[in-house]
């Protein structure tokens with residue numbers, strides 16, 4: 097099969113012929129229908145997150161089940177499935193709490209199968225796959241616990257985005273921060289995930305939703321997804337502007353970039369008794385600062401959320417239903433489609449902030 101392989105940091109991926117083994121016990125083979133071009137992959141490409149190379153990236157994906165290995169229940173060939181990039185062993189403390197995103201049930205290499213071996217090879221050499229998935233390939237073999245079957249009448253490009261951007265953004269607003277109806281919200285960073293925080297806040301009837309970005313084209317997208325106000329932070333002080341618009345700060349501020357300075361701004365633009373919610377994923381080793389006295393005297397709630405704090409088996413089908421019902425816009429997020437051969441162009445455009453979401457369609 098064809099796959100995009102990252103051989104060196106800071107270099108384009110190469111489309112290469114690789115081989116894939118059949119699924120072993122507890123594994124599922126999936127023919128990828130669509131896979132998103134997400135910033136998390138971009139961190140690895142740029143070397144901001146360093147893992148072992150060579151590696152097949154790609155963690156936002158959906159496809160059709162091609163084959164199931166022994167000891168897999170509840171998944172059949174032909175099923176349409178959204179893939180989760182986090183494990184869910186079902187037995188650890190975090191899984192028992194309903195917080196499988198934080199699953200700590202597996203200790204092995206996160207870029208190989210659960211038995212520690214690889215299913216994808218290049219001339220006999222094992223290849224690592226991001227998140228035990230590596231969806232920048234025509235097919236994947238993935239642990240069954242990361243495969244969530246869904247209804248089979250929804251376009252693959254929509255299902256793919258449910259696998260990361262939609263669940264991460266909507267979940268941040270709805271499940272992690274629990275935005276209350278009528279409350280005020282600020283969202284710093286209006287890429288694929290940020291737009292979903294905005295529509296998640298709109299879904300639960302937030303009042304004022306203030307979108308903040310450096311690019312006017314992204315602020316225009318933000319209005320289409322429910323932002324009531326926009327701030328171009330390249331022209332004004334975003335913190336002062338949010339305080340002025342809301343009479344002292346927002347009830348909920350979301351940081352969706354992963355930048356230390358904007359994390360600080362999110363805390364600063366939150367009003368007393370408010371919540372600052374960190375969604376963006378920073379480069380490894382970065383540090384942000386805050387004023388601890390202000391955190392106490394404003395009783396600020398500072399929280400992080402990963403993957404929308406989702407329970408994929410519950411939340412993926414719900415996101416799909418909300419989309420079919422017209423309550424979430426997902427097709428509208430997709431501003432560019434690529435073939436696998438065009439993947440490097442896709443990341444270049446992501447880097448330049450040209451797209452809401454780009455998707456590779458097979």
Ligand SMILES: [Zn+2]
Pocket residue numbers: 134135136137155156260261
């Ligand atoms: Zn992602």
Ligand SMILES: [Zn+2]
Pocket residue numbers: 183184185186187188189190191196198199200201202
């Ligand atoms: Zn677990």
